[in-house]
Amino acid sequence: MAGHEIPRSHPRYHSLVVRERLVEGFRKGIVVPQGLIAHGRGEAFDYILGERTHDFAEEAIRAAVAWLLLARHPVISVNGNLAALAPREVGELARLTGALVEVNLFYRTEERVRAIEDHLKANGVGGVLGSACRKRRLPGLESPRGIVCEEGIFRADFVLVAIEDGDRTEALRRAGKRVAAIDLNPFSRTAQMADITIVDEATRALRRAVEVAKELRGAGREELEGIVSSYDNAGVLARAFQAMLARLSEAASKGRLLEPPA
Ligand code: ATP
Numbered sequence: 001m002a003g004h005e006i007p008r009s010h011p012r013y014h015s016l017v018v019r020e021r022l023v024e025g026f027r028k029g030i031v032v033p034q035g036l037i038a039h040g041r042g043e044a045f046d047y048i049l050g051e052r053t054h055d056f057a058e059e060a061i062r063a064a065v066a067w068l069l070l071a072r073h074p075v076i077s078v079n080g081n082l083a084a085l086a087p088r089e090v091g092e093l094a095r096l097t098g099a100l101v102e103v104n105l106f107y108r109t110e111e112r113v114r115a116i117e118d119h120l121k122a123n124g125v126g127g128v129l130g131s132a133c134r135k136r137r138l139p140g141l142e143s144p145r146g147i148v149c150e151e152g153i154f155r156a157d158f159v160l161v162a163i164e165d166g167d168r169t170e171a172l173r174r175a176g177k178r179v180a181a182i183d184l185n186p187f188s189r190t191a192q193m194a195d196i197t198i199v200d201e202a203t204r205a206l207r208r209a210v211e212v213a214k215e216l217r218g219a220g221r222e223e224l225e226g227i228v229s230s231y232d233n234a235g236v237l238a239r240a241f242q243a244m245l246a247r248l249s250e251a252a253s254k255g256r257l258l259e260p261p262a
Helices: 013-027 033-049 055-070 080-085 087-097 110-122 166-174 189-193 202-216 221-229 233-254
Strands: 074-078 100-103 135-137 147-149 158-162 178-182 196-198
Touching: 013 033, 013 080, 033 080, 033 233, 055 087, 055 158, 055 178, 055 196, 055 202, 055 221, 055 233, 074 087, 080 087, 080 110, 080 202, 087 100, 087 110, 087 202, 100 110, 158 166, 158 202, 166 178, 166 189, 178 189, 178 202, 189 196, 196 233, 202 221
Parallel strands: 074 100, 074 158, 158 178, 178 196
Antiparallel strands: 135 147
C-alpha cells in the first residue's frame, strides 16, 4: 500500500504514512530491517506521550538549537531511519544553524552510505559527508560502526543524533563531544547519556527545531549561552517520565484516556 492510498480519514493516518515512508526507505536500501523494529519501539512510547511535542521536549529543542548555533563544529548525524523520515527538516536545520550533515551508520556498508547521501541530496540537503571524506575511528566502537569523517563527527564539538543506539552515543560522549539526542524512549541508554535529550518523535522534533532556529538565529551569544547554561537535562527527563506516568495513571484509574492518541 503506497502512502497516497492510505485514507486520510483513517484514525492512525499519520502513523501509517510514517510507516510507509520507512518501508519505502527499506525498499531503497536506506533503512535496515532492524531500523523498522527500532521504529516500533519508538511508536509505543509515542502512544503513551499522546503523539505530541510536550513542554519538556520544547525546552530540550531550544537548548539543542542554541547549542548548534554556539558550537564551533556542530554536526547533525543522520542514520537510515532519520534520512527516510525527515530529510528536508535535516537539511533546513543544517542550513539555518551552519551544522554539517554526516551519514553515520550502525549497520554500515558503503553502498548504504551512498544511497542515504543520494536520498538526502535529492531532498535538498547540500554538502553531505559520509562516503567521500577522510575516514577516522571513534575509539571504543569496533569497525565499521566507529567510522566517521575527520572533518565531520571526528572534529565536532557538538553532535545531534536521533533514533540512535546507546553504544554510539556513549562513544561520542567519551570522545569529549556534547551530544543532543532525539529519542522517544527516556529509558534508553542514549536518552540517559545525552547532554540534551529531546523526548519526542524525530520528525516532529526537527520540524519544531527548524522554527526555533529561525527565531534564535538572530539572538546574541549571551542569550544563547543563557539558554544552554540554564538547561537541566535531568529535570527534563524527570518531566518526560512524569508525563508518561500521568497518562498511564489516568488510563489505569479510568480504563480509558480522556485524550486518545491522535
Ligand atoms: P539504547 O541502546 O540507547 O538503550 P536502543 O537499544 O533502544 O537504545 P535502538 O534499538 O537503536 O536503540 O533504537 C533507537 C531508539 O530510537 C529507541 O529508543 C526508540 O525508542 C527510538 N525511536 C525510534 N523511532 C523514533 C522516532 N521516529 N523518533 C524518535 N525516537 C525514535
